[in-house]
Amino acid sequence: MRGWLRARRPPREIPGALWAGTLAAYPFLAARPAHELQELRSLAARFLADKEFHGADGLVITDAIALAIAAQAVLPVLHLGLDWYDDFVGIVVHPAEVVARRTDTDDDGVVHDYEEVLAGEAMHHGPIMLSWQDVAAAGASADAGYNVVIHEFAHKIDMRDGASDGCPPLPSRAARDAWLATMEAQYQAFREQVIIAERFSGPAPWLDPYGATAIDEFFAVACEAYFVNRERFGKEFAVLVPLFDGFFAPGR
Known part of the structure; x- marks a missing residue:
């Protein structure tokens, strides 16, 4: 690491030119209200x-x-606090997507080896991996609701209670049941939309189809769109807006 961040502890004020460059590169950040931008910078x-x-x-x-990574990573916890990210320290950044070798055992006990192309990955109680190519393009990809940084950090929020189930830690069982009921319904509807698009040439969904692979991925993909393109997200997933507002921005 070089430059201003070389001696970065304790926290130091971010230089104005560096902050301005970040906002210029990521318009969805610059569009936040002035008071939120001040808190985001801090x-x-x-x-x-x-x-x-x-x-x-x-x-x-x-x-x-x-x-660039920090400013996007803290957006989901702007009203929650950095304690939500206290289970890890390391962030590994690759120039572009990486190919990971995977092993999976099916229900019949057959082992399958395969490769998966990753733009990012979040490990429970471990580091986060990101593709700089995807991070750098986040300003343009906001139109499609895509943001790899928010996706991976949303996984961290989801996993904080030890389970990757599309539900962050909530204050009560009733709140959790209500959250999961809403998310499950929206996930199944989205999954059906993706299936129709892929198998029967139906209209392609706006949200990343990867969200149809599992409910925790749907949560992460939905969070991306909620934070970088709220207007379009509200049209596509109106039911999720008050749910997410209540968690990520209480009092909005």
């Missing part, structure tokens, strides 16, 4: 002081790269 500085960035495959982590 929270990003604290995030940078707490986390350790590692470049992979020759990628050098510059101030701009680290801040």
Whole structure:
């Protein structure tokens, strides 16, 4: 790591030019209200002081790269606090997508080896991996509701109670049951839309079809769109807007 972040503990104020460049690169951040931008900048500085960035495959982590990730990562916890990310320290950044080798055993006990192309990955109580190519393109991909940083950090929020089930920790069993009932209904409807599009040439869904693979992926994909393209998300998933508002932005 080089430049302003070389000596980053305790938190230091983010230089104005560096912050302005980040907002210019990611219009969905710049569009936040002024009071939220001030808090976002402060929270990003604290995030940078707490986390350790590692470049992979020759990628050098510059101030701009680290801040781009930090500013997007703290958006979901703007009203929740950085404690939601206290189970890990490391963030590994690759220049582009990576190919991961996987092994899976089916219900009949047959072992299958396969490869999976990843733009990001979040490990329970472990580091987060991101593709800088995808992070850098987040300003443009917001139109499609796509954002790899928010996706992976949404997984961290989901996993905080130990389960990847599309439901973050909530204050009561009743609240959890209500959340899961709403999410499950929306997930099944989206899954059906994806199936119709893929098998019967129906209209392609706006949201990333990857969200149809499991309810925890649907939660992460929905969070991406909610934070980077709220207007379109509200049209596509009106039922989820008050649910997410109540959790991510209580009092809105």
